[in-house]
Amino acid sequence: xxxxxxxxxxxxxxxxxxxxxxxxxxxxxxxxxxxxxxxxxxxxxxxxxxxxxxxxxxxxxxxxxxxxxxxxxxxxxxxxxxxxxxxxxxxxxxxxxxxxxxxxxxxxxxxxxxxxxxxxxxxxxxxxxxxxxxxxxxxxxxxxxxxxxxxxxxxxxxxxxxxxxxxxxxxxxxxxxxxxxxxxxxxxxxxxxxxxxxxxxxxxxxxxxxxxxxxx
DNA sequence: ATATCGATTATCT
DNA sequence: GATAATCGATATG
Numbered sequence: 001x002x003x004x005x006x007x008x009x010x011x012x013x014x015x016x017x018x019x020x021x022x023x024x025x026x027x028x029x030x031x032x033x034x035x036x037x038x039x040x041x042x043x044x045x046x047x048x049x050x051x052x053x054x055x056x057x058x059x060x061x062x063x064x065x066x067x068x069x070x071x072x073x074x075x076x077x078x079x080x081x082x083x084x085x086x087x088x089x090x091x092x093x094x095x096x097x098x099x100x101x102x103x104x105x106x107x108x109x110x111x112x113x114x115x116x117x118x119x120x121x122x123x124x125x126x127x128x129x130x131x132x133x134x135x136x137x138x139x140x141x142x143x144x145x146x147x148x149x150x151x152x153x154x155x156x157x158x159x160x161x162x163x164x165x166x167x168x169x170x171x172x173x174x175x176x177x178x179x180x181x182x183x184x185x186x187x188x189x190x191x192x193x194x195x196x197x198x199x200x201x202x203x204x205x206x207x208x209x210x211x212x213x214x215x216x
Numbered sequence: 217a218t219a220t221c222g223a224t225t226a227t228c229t
Numbered sequence: 230g231a232t233a234a235t236c237g238a239t240a241t242g
Contacts (some may be wrong), residue, residue, distance in 0.1 A: 027223090051234070053234075057242095060234070061234085062234075063235095064240060065227095065228080068227080069227095070226075070227065070228095072241070080237090083224090084233095084234080085225070085226060085227095086225090086233060086234070086235060087223075087224070087225085087228090087233060087235050088223060088224025088225040088226080088233090088234080088235095089223065089224060089225085089235065089236070090236070092233085092234060092235080092236050136236095136237095140236070141234070141235070142235050143235090143236075144234060152226095179236095184234070185234075186233085186234050186235070187234060188232095188233085
């Protein structure tokens with residue numbers, strides 16, 4: 001099946017997709033499509049790198065300290081956006097997993113742009129001219145959030161299963177190839193767990209492309 | 217190509 | 230007061 005070149009060919013994922021262990025959601029969400037579809041923004045990009053955060057029993061997860069004002073979306077129903085602000089500079093996007101009362105999420109780490117590349121560049125305030133590395137458009141959690149105009153104020157708690165919300169996740173028949181795993185990036189606790197999932201051949205994958213775990 | 221560092225603020229100890 | 234699920238710039242091999 002050819003790559004998506006229009007939003008009409010993308011079908012939203014249902015809530016049951018997210019109502020599972022974050023490891024399973026992380027693996028299966030690779031190759032799916034993140035869509036921003038509002039009055040003035042029409043973006044789509046393929047999900048090529050994610051990390052699973054396992055909830056209250058995962059020391060690296062924001063949910064580890066329990067339900068707070070910041071992370072309460074993680075403890076709500078599955079399929080909703082958890083957006084947090086980090087390092088005084090950047091927003092990062094997660095989708096809630098599991099079920100109401102049980103935290104768990106998947107962090108989006110890299111996207112491969114399909115639609116609205118010029119708009120993404122404008123959101124990132126970069127030019128597409130010159131020798132600039134094109135993958136910097138959506139490679140990395142902070143970069144992809146900026147490309148999609150995602151902020152906590154606008155998007156935290158948004159329903160990612162509903163096209164009506166303007167930010168949602170769909171599938172277009174793409175079959176993921178070369179899924180690999182590694183340890184998660186940028187964390188200090190539980191560093192050895194292989195909870196980062198990525199498409200090894202995709203140029204937008206951030207950081208190291210080396211797997212620390214067997215092929216899956 | 218890898219290393220180091222400053223930015224800048226919400227959140228928690 | 231310290232830390233953080235990061236990025237971009239600068240320095241150095």
